[in-house]
Amino acid sequence: MEAHAQVVDGIASTIRGFFKSGQSYRVSHGSSNSTRPGHATTRQKVVDISKLSNVITVNKQEKIALVEPNVPMDRLVEATLEHGLVPPVVMEFPGITVGGGFSGTSGESSSFRHGFFDETVNSVEMVLGNGDVVTTSRDERPDLFHGAAGAVGTLGIVTLVELRLVEAKKLVKTTYRRVQEIPEAISEIQKQTANPSLDYIDGIVFSREHSVIITGELTNEKPAETGIRTFSNADDPWFYMHVRETTRELGPSAPTVVEYIPLGEYLFRYDRAGFWVGRQGYTYFKLIPFNKFFRWLLDDYSHTRTLYHALHAGGIAEKFVVQDLALPYDTAEYFINWVDKELGIWPLWLCPLRGGCSLPTFHPVTALHLPPKSTDEESTDSDGEEIARPPRPEVDSTRSQPMLNIGVWGWGPSDHETFVYKNRALEVTLGRLGGRKWLYAHTYYTEDEFWNEYDHRSQYQRLREKYFATKLPTVYDKVKVRPSTPDKEDGQSSSGWLKSPLNLGKWISNDVWLRTWPIGGIYGMIRATLSGDISLHRDAKWRYKRD
Structure with a gap:
């Protein structure tokens, strides 16, 4: 703990200096699993907390771990498995960090039972905006503890987390149940949440x-x-492809298949291909065959750490829909139909979420309260058809209700204006269906729309003032995407320089070339290669060692 305390003292001293001089600043963690583009400028002061990346202790008797915020899931799982323990909620991507899980929103396949990742956290050490180092929990400064969960680091800097652990076992008995229709899939996954023998559920x-x-x-x-x-x-299959092929021929008379998967392999089963986003890399490059040989040859580029590097460096995030949406079960079918019609994206991920989260929050939760139906032009879809909502009761509650997370990940419209329009339409439709989105993704709300959706602006602002966080960006400042349409007449489109060689300098200086096919993708692969993350999966201790 002495080394930890020294690092925290240095961070606190830096922030204390910014507080006295009234300077704004941002925080650098050293990595990101968000698809949002950065808004940082060279004029901003930076607080680097990347050194806070250690598992301090794992207490087997008390089933807790003291963990610094930049510890990724794979290292956390490796450290706890040595003691026969595992976190109750483990994010499916190995590179997602403990701090990201607390300050962001992490609902995973065990969240039907344990809730969001932050609900498994006992306490958090934070550096406040005036440089004070404090501990916050459900009993000590509970307003800060609750407010900081999901607030994307805008109420202070997390420097240490005490995390609850549960007993681990060697294997996960995994059952794949084929269902034929979407309504059946929704009802079946909701039904399974009541099964006391289950530890993980998704679809x-x-x-x-x-x-x-x-x-x-x-x-x-x-x-x-x-x-x-x-x-x-x-040489293993990608998980989603394996599930599809394993269940393709199943029918009503024999709807299930059972497999036994080592725990670490199960927890990170979606790492290769990032669920199925990695498939789109082959779509992007077009000329590379999507077959078993090339998946084996390019395996280093199929893991989520390298996929994130490529996604950002190549500008592909600006063309890709990566959204997680949480909806009440009774409006989920309508939303899936809307996604099919408006975006045409398949597959979709289903993940049930436990209710009971205290409101208000920035988490994607609901109290089953729907806003009055709008009568403006946004009440229709792109074909002019009215957006109908199933009749649902109004419920005034201080606790969230059980919801279904729907993951929508795939190519969006190639035209930038249409891409923004579809994302905006998704947000409108989601709101009318009583849902919310994860804030790691592209967010296009206006400021008034955002605070109407996350309706505790005054309470949040009071927390920022109480804990000296007003020099940090607000949640809206951090999550808002600032879309800009390339000025084709100014030669800044990807082909504008071809029309006039005089535009070549602007094309290069404005980095438009990085968004040009296939340069962006190649550049993203180069950045992923140079990042140092490309080979981390090879030596992972959580991997099952074959005899």
């Missing part, structure tokens, strides 16, 4: 006729004749 909607509900039970036993299934090796 994949491949098409209108093919959905799979995936359930997992922790176990140390398996039938002797049953093999072990892994997904982390270069």
Whole structure:
């Protein structure tokens, strides 16, 4: 703890200096799993907390861990598994950090039972905006503890987390249940949340006729004749493709298949291909065949750490829809139909979320309260058809209700204006259906719309003033995407320099070339290669070692 205390003292001293001089600043963590473009400028002061990346202690008797905020999920799981323990909620991507899980929103396949990641946190050490180092929990400064969860680091800097742990087991007994229709998929996943024997639940909607509900039970036993299934090796199948092929021929008479997956392999089963986003890399480059050989050859580029580097460096995030949306179960089918019609994106991910989160919050939760139906032009979809809502009761509650997370990840419209319009339409539709979105993704609300959706602006502002956080950006400042349409007449489009060689200098100086196919993608792969993250998966201790 002495080394930790020295680093925190240095951070606190830096912030104390900014506070006295009245300077604004931003925080550098050293990594990001957000798809939002950065808004930082060279004039901003930076507080670097990247050194806070250690698991301090794991207490087996008390089942807790003291962890610094920049510890990624894979290192956390490796450290706790040595003691026969595991975090109750583990984000599916190995590079997502503990601090990101608390300050952002992390709902995973165990969240139907344990809630969001921050609900498994006992306490947090924070540096306030005046340089004070404090501890906050449900009993000590509870307003700050609750307010900072999901507030994307805008109420102070998290420097240490005490995390609750649960008993780990060697394997996950995994059941794939094929269902034929979307309404059946929604009702089945909701039904499974009441099964007390389950530890993990999620689902994949491949098409209108093919959905799979995936359930997992922790176990140390398996039938002797049953093999072990892994997904982390270069010659293993991508998880989503394996699920699709395994269940393709299942029918009503035999709807399930059971496999046994080592715990670490299960927790990070979506790492290769980033669920199925990695498939779009082959779509982008066009000339690279999407087959088993090339998936093996390019495996280093299929893991989520390298995918994030490529996504940002190549400007691909500006063309890709990466959204997680949480909706009440009774409006989820309508939303899936809307996504199919307006975006045409498949597959979709389903993840049930436990209710009970205290409101208000920046988390994507609801109290089943729907706003009055609008009568303006945004009440219709792109074909002019009225957006209808299923009749639902108005409920005044201080606690969130159970919801269904729907992951929508795929190429958006190639035209920038249409891309923004579709994202805006998604936000409008989501709001009318009683849902909310994760704030890691592109957010296009106006400021008034944002605070109407996350309706505790005055309470949030009081917290910022009380804990000296007004020199940090607000949540809206951090999540708002500032879309800009390239000025084609000024030669700044990807092909504008071809029309006039005089525009070549502007084309280069404005970095438009980085967004030009295939330069952006190649540049993203180069950045991923040079990042140092490209080989981390090879030596991961959580991977199952074959005999």
